[in-house]
Amino acid sequence: MSATNSPRSLHDLPFPALEEALTRADVRPIHTRALWRALHREAALDLQTRADFLPPLRRWVEAHTAPGGPFFLDTPQAVADLRSTDGHTRKFLLRLRDGQTVETVLMAYPGRSTACVSTQAGCAMGCTFCATGKAGFTRHLRPGEIVAQVLHCQRILRDEGKPGLRNLVLMGMGEPLHNYDAVMTALEILTDRRGTNIGPAHVTLSTVGVIPGILRLARENSPYALALSLHAATDAERRVLIPASRRWPLADLLGACRTYCHATGRRIFIEWTLIAGVNDTPSHARQLAAALEGIAAHVNLIPLNPTAAYAGAPTASAPAQAFKGILQAAGFPSTLRQRRGIDIAAGCGQLRGALQE
Numbered sequence: 001m002s003a004t005n006s007p008r009s010l011h012d013l014p015f016p017a018l019e020e021a022l023t024r025a026d027v028r029p030i031h032t033r034a035l036w037r038a039l040h041r042e043a044a045l046d047l048q049t050r051a052d053f054l055p056p057l058r059r060w061v062e063a064h065t066a067p068g069g070p071f072f073l074d075t076p077q078a079v080a081d082l083r084s085t086d087g088h089t090r091k092f093l094l095r096l097r098d099g100q101t102v103e104t105v106l107m108a109y110p111g112r113s114t115a116c117v118s119t120q121a122g123c124a125m126g127c128t129f130c131a132t133g134k135a136g137f138t139r140h141l142r143p144g145e146i147v148a149q150v151l152h153c154q155r156i157l158r159d160e161g162k163p164g165l166r167n168l169v170l171m172g173m174g175e176p177l178h179n180y181d182a183v184m185t186a187l188e189i190l191t192d193r194r195g196t197n198i199g200p201a202h203v204t205l206s207t208v209g210v211i212p213g214i215l216r217l218a219r220e221n222s223p224y225a226l227a228l229s230l231h232a233a234t235d236a237e238r239r240v241l242i243p244a245s246r247r248w249p250l251a252d253l254l255g256a257c258r259t260y261c262h263a264t265g266r267r268i269f270i271e272w273t274l275i276a277g278v279n280d281t282p283s284h285a286r287q288l289a290a291a292l293e294g295i296a297a298h299v300n301l302i303p304l305n306p307t308a309a310y311a312g313a314p315t316a317s318a319p320a321q322a323f324k325g326i327l328q329a330a331g332f333p334s335t336l337r338q339r340r341g342i343d344i345a346a347g348c349g350q351l352r353g354a355l356q357e
Ligand code: SAH
Pocket: 123, 129, 130, 131, 170, 171, 172, 173, 174, 175, 176, 206, 207, 208, 228, 229, 271, 273, 302, 303, 304, 305, 306, 307, 339, 347, 348
């Protein structure tokens, strides 16, 4: 690599690219596994001092990851670390190299921990009820910045003596399908069996409905679970909650979902944030059921997590149950759940917003 290239993160590189970087420097490919294990299985940060690396790898690491070298490691700093009162959820605000901050949530239950990571600093979609949407878009995250959030969680779990992550959800800040390539590279790295090894079926990508991205997932027969944040079943109502949805009419969006289900043989999770009086009446439930006709859908109903910049209130328990009942009767399984860690502002973008106020 020439000195004029800006340094790259080792966490940006999938296994074959890491192997290529070593081979380019005349280090034999057999050394890739040790480096990969250290980076992604052990979530190590101390590459310069590892006694288990053989001399050629040790020399490469010393020469290439020293300050001013062609590679660096993504080691975001936790500038906030909040624990929910139920003791299961921790939310981190991680500061990236350029000072941008992103939110990462770790939900740790015995044997089935889940990380919720961000894919962008901010978000361009502008959803009115979402703290991230209100704050606007700053930039895409690189693959390594997505990977590093997961590795941060792995280190926390290890320090607490718990097994590693089982599930990964892309439901933090940002719209994953607006940063498609970086997200897919990050997931390739995170599902690699030689490293972090999260099962592809245990990864859920959540989208606000970026049609070209959904069709690309279908074409590529994506192995990950897909969640669609629908929130409204008419174009007019959807536009109010999700300004970006103007670009993607509902009929086309639902068509893309059908294509996805057909191509992948997988169902789709529909996310519906229940907002009192806005999208939670029995007629909304019937509209939703009608819209989902022909789509293998499981609906996740999540009462709104109130945020400072949005006046809406969460749906109360009785109307939420009634909504669920209508979906059930129409043949759509659904789950009614709380956003976890509500007491630590685990709603998307809320922690960063709170710390900036
Ligand atoms: N941009 C993607 C993924 C990140 S948002 C998407 O929108 O799907 C993840 C989920 O959090 C989405 O379903 C979104 O609608 C939901 N969400 C955002 N703000 C919320 C709030 N205040 N209360 C409840 N859910 C919220």
